[in-house]
Amino acid sequence: MFQKHKISCEDNRTDEVVILRKKLPWLFGIIIFFMAVMISYTVYIESLQDKRLNRLLRTYPELEAGIVDIYFKEDSNVYNDNKAVSESCDDNSNKYDIENETAISDVKDKYGYKGVKLITNKAIWSYLIGMVFLIFFAVLLKWKIEDRRMIKRQKRYDEIFNLLCFRLEYMKEISLISTIESAEGNVPVDYDMMRKAALMRAGTQSEIFCGAQRPVDVGSAPIGVEQRCPHGADRRRDILTNVFEVLKELENNMFLLKERYAEEENHTKSFITDISHQLKTPLASLKMSHELMQSENLTVKERKEFMEQESHEIEKLEQLLQELIKVSRLENHMIRIEPVEQSLKETIADAVSMVYGKAKGKRIQISVDMKNDYIVSHDRTWTAEAIENILDNAIKYSPADSFVEVRVKELASNILIEIEDQGIGIAKDEYHKIFKRFYRGRKASVHVKEGAGVGLYLARMIIDYQNGTISVKNNMGQGSVFQIMIPK
Amino acid sequence: MNSILEVEDLVKYYGKDDSLVKAVDHTSLSIERGKFTAIVGRSGSGKSTLLHILGGLDYPDSGQVTLDGKELFSLKPDELAKLRRRKIGFIFQDYNLIPALNVWENVVLPLGLDGKKVNKKEVEKILDHIGMLDKADVLPEKLSGGQKQRTAIARALVTRPAVILADEPTGNLDSHTGLEVMQCLKNCVKEYGQTLVMITHDETVAQMADHVVVIEDGKVVGFS
Numbered sequence: 129m130f131q132k133h134k135i136s137c138e139d140n141r142t143d144e145v146v147i148l149r150k151k152l153p154w155l156f157g158i159i160i161f162f163m164a165v166m167i168s169y170t171v172y173i174e175s176l177q178d179k180r181l182n183r184l185l186r187t188y189p190e191l192e193a194g195i196v197d198i199y200f201k202e203d204s205n206v207y208n209d210n211k212a213v214s215e216s217c218d219d220n221s222n223k224y225d226i227e228n229e230t231a232i233s234d235v236k237d238k239y240g241y242k243g244v245k246l247i248t249n250k251a252i253w254s255y256l257i258g259m260v261f262l263i264f265f266a267v268l269l270k271w272k273i274e275d276r277r278m279i280k281r282q283k284r285y286d287e288i289f290n291l292l293c294f295r296l297e298y299m300k301e302i303s304l305i306s307t308i309e310s311a312e313g314n315v316p317v318d319y320d321m322m323r324k325a326a327l328m329r330a331g332t333q334s335e336i337f338c339g340a341q342r343p344v345d346v347g348s349a350p351i352g353v354e355q356r357c358p359h360g361a362d363r364r365r366d367i368l369t370n371v372f373e374v375l376k377e378l379e380n381n382m383f384l385l386k387e388r389y390a391e392e393e394n395h396t397k398s399f400i401t402d403i404s405h406q407l408k409t410p411l412a413s414l415k416m417s418h419e420l421m422q423s424e425n426l427t428v429k430e431r432k433e434f435m436e437q438e439s440h441e442i443e444k445l446e447q448l449l450q451e452l453i454k455v456s457r458l459e460n461h462m463i464r465i466e467p468v469e470q471s472l473k474e475t476i477a478d479a480v481s482m483v484y485g486k487a488k489g490k491r492i493q494i495s496v497d498m499k500n501d502y503i504v505s506h507d508r509t510w511t512a513e514a515i516e517n518i519l520d521n522a523i524k525y526s527p528a529d530s531f532v533e534v535r536v537k538e539l540a541s542n543i544l545i546e547i548e549d550q551g552i553g554i555a556k557d558e559y560h561k562i563f564k565r566f567y568r569g570r571k572a573s574v575h576v577k578e579g580a581g582v583g584l585y586l587a588r589m590i591i592d593y594q595n596g597t598i599s600v601k602n603n604m605g606q607g608s609v610f611q612i613m614i615p616k
Numbered sequence: 617m618n619s620i621l622e623v624e625d626l627v628k629y630y631g632k633d634d635s636l637v638k639a640v641d642h643t644s645l646s647i648e649r650g651k652f653t654a655i656v657g658r659s660g661s662g663k664s665t666l667l668h669i670l671g672g673l674d675y676p677d678s679g680q681v682t683l684d685g686k687e688l689f690s691l692k693p694d695e696l697a698k699l700r701r702r703k704i705g706f707i708f709q710d711y712n713l714i715p716a717l718n719v720w721e722n723v724v725l726p727l728g729l730d731g732k733k734v735n736k737k738e739v740e741k742i743l744d745h746i747g748m749l750d751k752a753d754v755l756p757e758k759l760s761g762g763q764k765q766r767t768a769i770a771r772a773l774v775t776r777p778a779v780i781l782a783d784e785p786t787g788n789l790d791s792h793t794g795l796e797v798m799q800c801l802k803n804c805v806k807e808y809g810q811t812l813v814m815i816t817h818d819e820t821v822a823q824m825a826d827h828v829v830v831i832e833d834g835k836v837v838g839f840s
Contacts, residue, residue, distance in 0.1 A: 304809065380649065380809075383618055383649075384618075384649070384650055384809055387618060537792070539792055539793070539795075539796050540747050540763075540793070540796055541746070541747040541800065542796055544795070556819055559820075559822070559823035560822065560824075560825065560828070563823075595803055596799070597795070597798070597799045597824065599795065599823055600820070600823065601820055602820075611795060611820075613795060613796065613799050
C-alpha cells in the first residue's frame, strides 16, 4: 500500500577503521618474524664463515695472500678437501698453533677483519627495517588492546543509554497521560491500560531516540535526503541530547499537571463565589418586596402587584438553581457523559421537542433540514441538552413570528449542525466571551431580563468533552448562526 | 504563567527613509505553554513577519526571541535549523506540500530529514485522526484544498513539536472545511499538550482561542 525504499546507511567509516586495525598487527607480525629469521640467518652465516676462515688460516698459512678470495668464494669443495688435509695433519696441528695464531691475527689486522661481521650492507638494512616494523608493531598492538576495551565499553554504554531512554520515555508517557486525564477529568482511570500504553509508546519512542540503526525507513525520497546513522561518539552525543530533551519534556508535563490542578482549585473557588453573586440579586429583590409588603399602607391592587412580582422572582430563582445544579454536577464530574453510537436525528428531535412549547408561545417556527440520519458516537441526553440550550437562546432572543432553522450537514470527518435564528445577534467582540460562565451578552441583558448566562457555557462543556466544537458565525447582521461539530 | 515563547522588543523594518515599512515595531509578547493563542489584525499589520521571526525563519533587526529558554538568534544556523526541525511545526496558508511526494511521504519528510526512524503506527494514527489515512498514496495535485491543508497539519504534527505556528491555515478554505481543519488541529494539539499560535482573520477561528493578540501596524494593541 505504501511505497517503501530502504535507504541503507553507508557510513561504515568507524567499522572499517576497527577492522583494519585488527588485521594490521598480524600482517606486521609476520613480516617481523620473517625479518627476525633473516637476521638470525645472516648472523649465523657470517659466524659460520668466520669459523671456516679461522680453520683455513690455521691449516694453510700460505693461503694468507688469497684469503679474501676464499672467504668470499665459499667453495665447499675447498672446505672439504681442507678438512681431509687438516685431519691428516692432526698430529702436527698443535705445532702450528702458536705460529698460526700470529699468522691469523696478522691476516685479521691486514684485512681489518675483526670477527663476525655484524655490520654488512645486507644486515644494516634488515636491522633498520626490522626496528621500524618492531616499533610499528608495538604501537599497533597497543591500539588493538585499546580497541577491544573501547568496543566493550561502548557496548556497555549503549545498553545503559538504551535503558535510560526507555525509562525516561515511559515516565514521560505516564506524565503525559496524567496531564490529559487531568484536563478531561471525567475519564475513568484504567491504570493498567495506561501503563500498557505507556510501555508500548516508551518502547517505540526510545527506539527512535536511541536505537537508530541502519536501514532507515523513510519512504521514497528522490530528492537525495541525507541519512545519518549515528555511530560511536556521535551517537552517544545524540543520545545524550535526546535524553536531555526527554527530561525537559517531563519537566514540562509535570508543570502542566501542577498548573491544571491549581486551575481546578481556582475554578471551584470562583464557581462558589459566582453562585453566591447570582443568588444574591433575586434574593435581595425578594427581600425588598417582602419588607415592603409588611407595611400597611398598601392598596389591594399594589399588594397584588407585589405578590406577582415576588412569584416571578421565585420562579427565576428556581430556574437559576436548576441551571446551577446542572453546571455543578457536570463540573464536579458527578455526572458522566457516556458517548454511544446512536442516531443523531433522535437526539435533535429530543432537543426540538423540549423547546417546542416555548417556540409555539412566540409563534416561532422551528424547521429541521436533515437529509439522512447519522449514527454518531455521542451522549444522547447531554447532547440534546446542549442543542436545547442553543435553541432556547434562539427562541428567547428572537422576535415573535420568526424562524429558527436547524441544518445538518455531513463533512469529511464531522457532522455539522447549524442553528440559525433571526434574533438580536451577537457583537463580534463578544464571540468568545459568550461561552464563559455567567456571561450575558450586552444586547441579551437589554432585551431579556431572565437568563443566568449558563446555557452556552454548559453547551460548550458538553460538546467539547465529546471532542466537538461550538462556534458562532456572523450572519451579516441579522441574528446568529451557531455551528456545532460532532466528530463522526 | 508558564510561557514557552518570549518575544523581547522585536524590530524589523523594511526599506528606509520614505519607503520605510515598520513590519514589526518594538513588539514584546509572551505565549503561554499548552494554550491556543490567536494573532489577529488587518492585512499588512505585520502578523506574518512576526510569525516567521517567531519560528526562526527570518532574522529581526534587533530584539530576541526565546523558545523554551533558548535564544533563537544567538544560535548558529545549524543549531537553529536543528531546533526548528525538532521543536517547531509550521503550517502555511498555501500548504507548501512537495508535489513529487505523495501524502505519506510528505508527512514523514521532517522525520527523515532529522535522521529519525519512522514509527509507522504513530504516523498512521495521526493520518487517521485528520482523516487522510485512505489517501496516503495520493499525490498533492489530486487533493482538494482542505485535504492539502490537513496533510500540511499532519506534517507539522508528526515530529511532535512543542510549538505549532500556523499562518492563516483556513485562509484558502471554505468555512465548513475551515471549521473542520480547526477542530482537528485543536484536538491534536490538546491531546499532546502542544502550544498553538495562529494568525487568522476569521472570527470563528479566533473565538476558539484561549488568548487573542491584536496587532496593528507592527505593534501589539490588545491582549485577552
